[in-house]
Amino acid sequence: MSSKLIAPSILAADFANLQRDIEMVNNSDADWFHIDVMDGHFVPNISYGMPVISAIKKHATKPLDVHLMIEKPERYIEEFAKVGADIITVHYESTVHLHRTLRQIKDAGCKAGVVLNITTPLVVLEDILPECYMVLLMSINPGFGGQKFEDVTYKRIKNLRKMIDAQGLDTRIEIDGGVTDKNIQKLVEAGADTFVAGSHVFGSDNPTATIKILRELANS
Numbered sequence: 001m002s003s004k005l006i007a008p009s010i011l012a013a014d015f016a017n018l019q020r021d022i023e024m025v026n027n028s029d030a031d032w033f034h035i036d037v038m039d040g041h042f043v044p045n046i047s048y049g050m051p052v053i054s055a056i057k058k059h060a061t062k063p064l065d066v067h068l069m070i071e072k073p074e075r076y077i078e079e080f081a082k083v084g085a086d087i088i089t090v091h092y093e094s095t096v097h098l099h100r101t102l103r104q105i106k107d108a109g110c111k112a113g114v115v116l117n118i119t120t121p122l123v124v125l126e127d128i129l130p131e132c133y134m135v136l137l138m139s140i141n142p143g144f145g146g147q148k149f150e151d152v153t154y155k156r157i158k159n160l161r162k163m164i165d166a167q168g169l170d171t172r173i174e175i176d177g178g179v180t181d182k183n184i185q186k187l188v189e190a191g192a193d194t195f196v197a198g199s200h201v202f203g204s205d206n207p208t209a210t211i212k213i214l215r216e217l218a219n220s
Contacts, residue, residue, distance in 0.1 A: 004188060004218035006211055007034035007065050007174070009198030010056065011047055018052075021202065022059045028211040032065040032087070034176070034196045037080075039070035042094050050083045057084030067115065067136065067176065067196075070094065074101045081108035089113035089136045089174075092124055102131045113174070117141070118150055122160050132171050134194065135160060140177030149178025154190045161191030181210070184217050 008030050013021040025033060035053055040046040057064060063086035070076070073090040074097070080088055088105045092114050095101045105112035113134035114125065118141065125135060137160065139153040157173060164171045174194035175187055184195060197214060204210040 003193075004215070005031035005172075005194045006215045006218065007032035007194065007196050008201045008207075008211060009034040009036060009176075009196050011036040012198030012202040014202070018055070019059055021207075022056055024207055025211075026059070026061045028208045029215045030062065030211045031215075032063045032194075033060055034198075035064055035066045035085070037066060037068050037070055042071045042091065043069045050079055053080065053085070054083040060084075063087060065089070065174075065196075068094070069115075074104055077101070077104045077110075078108050081105075081110050085110050087111040087113060087134065089115050089134065091115045091117065092120055093117055098128060099131065102128070113172075115176075118152065118156075122156060122163060125160070126163065129164060129167055129169055129171055132169075134172040134174050135164075136174040136176055136196075137192075138177055139175050139179070149180075149183060154186065157187065157190035157192050179214075181213050181217055184214055185220070188218050 008025050010033055036047055038045045038047040064084050065087045066080055066085040067089050071094055073094055088110045090101055102112040111133040113136055114132050115136040117138050137156055139149050160173055172194050173192045175192045176196040179195045179197045180200045201207050201210050
């Protein structure tokens with residue numbers, strides 16, 4: 001399996017010291033920046049949009065993994081690509097024409113992925129998997145950081161990995177929500193390879209050391 005990646009979630013960063021936190025991630029063992037975009041409709045929270053992502057891109061030296069928790073994401077794909085997204089993931093539940101939206105992401109020069117909420121069955125991915133660089137499985141209900149990890153995620157990862165392997169694909173499995181040093185190895189054992197960590201990283205006394213520990217545990 002491919003190397004395991006750590007993507008600190010900027011939603012948990014200190015927005016009064018955003019450049020400082022971006023530089024911390026740059027200089028850490030992290031692989032990507034995870035950027036959560038929320039519109040207050042698809043999820044009950046509002047985060048940030050193009051101007052903040054553009055500002056992050058000016059200082060970031062690692063790829064931007066942009067997770068769109070917004071209704072009708074197809075309206076904004078080109079704009080997010082222009083401000084610096086390298087990977088764009090959209091929720092299966094948020095767009096009517098998923099295949100078209102994934103092609104739109106690729107045409108904009110980004111890697112494309114699909115996100116599933118906890119109660120959305122994996123079978124909806126069966127025909128779309130070949131279009132996916134990555135599938136992001138939510139391990140919490142989307143919209144707010146700091147929530148408790150839902151254990152049903154382990155089973156979902158195992159079943160998704162079987163589905164990917166059955167099609168002979170190398171699609172990445174990303175987990176978002178409640179990832180810590182206590183569960184990351186079990187998530188790897190289940191078949192995940194990419195991990196979003198927000199509160200666990202930015203709420204720690206030493207975020208750089210926390211990222212290093214996560215990456216070492218995931219790749220051990």
